Amino acid sequence: MLLVSVCTLALLGSRYDPGSAMSAPADVAVAPLTVESDSAGVLRAAADTCLERLVRGLTGLGVSVARYPELSEKTLARARPVPLAVLGHVHRAEGLIQAELRLLEVESGDELRSYFNADKAPDAVGDLGSGAAKRIAQVILERRTQRP
Numbered sequence: 001m002l003l004v005s006v007c008t009l010a011l012l013g014s015r016y017d018p019g020s021a022m023s024a025p026a027d028v029a030v031a032p033l034t035v036e037s038d039s040a041g042v043l044r045a046a047a048d049t050c051l052e053r054l055v056r057g058l059t060g061l062g063v064s065v066a067r068y069p070e071l072s073e074k075t076l077a078r079a080r081p082v083p084l085a086v087l088g089h090v091h092r093a094e095g096l097i098q099a100e101l102r103l104l105e106v107e108s109g110d111e112l113r114s115y116f117n118a119d120k121a122p123d124a125v126g127d128l129g130s131g132a133a134k135r136i137a138q139v140i141l142e143r144r145t146q147r148p
Contacts, residue, residue: 026064029079031071033088047090049126057133079106097125101132
């Protein structure tokens with residue numbers, strides 16, 4: 001009985017560990033979106049909402065996601081062997097909250113796609129994650145079917 005409980009807990013608590021040789025590489029790496037100075041915390045909240053909706057959308061579509069808290073364009077190689085990464089940025093311009101998500105190839109650093117949204121409402125900007133997840137999942141699923 002105890003063995004079953006321990007095994008169940010181990011399975012329930014398992015997550016992709018980038019350093020583990022036993023884990024299969026995730027389909028995509030994600031990092032927290034960068035945010036321009038934001039004394040009220042509105043941009044950070046929109047960025048976090050966007051990321052959570054992206055991750056939820058991807059995993060709901062069968063895409064495995066690895067989180068890298070300090071991933072950037074300069075440190076993209078840290079995500080290997082994960083083939084793709086999503087990096088993003090949120091800022092204010094012209095009275096709007098603007099967000100951008102970029103799908104990058106980890107090996108080359110090439111940008112494959114980018115997704116934008118701008119709105120006065122932070123929650124509407126957060127919806128970028130849900131919409132981008134569908135498109136990113138399509139790219140990943142196409143790549144899976146093209147593998148030899």
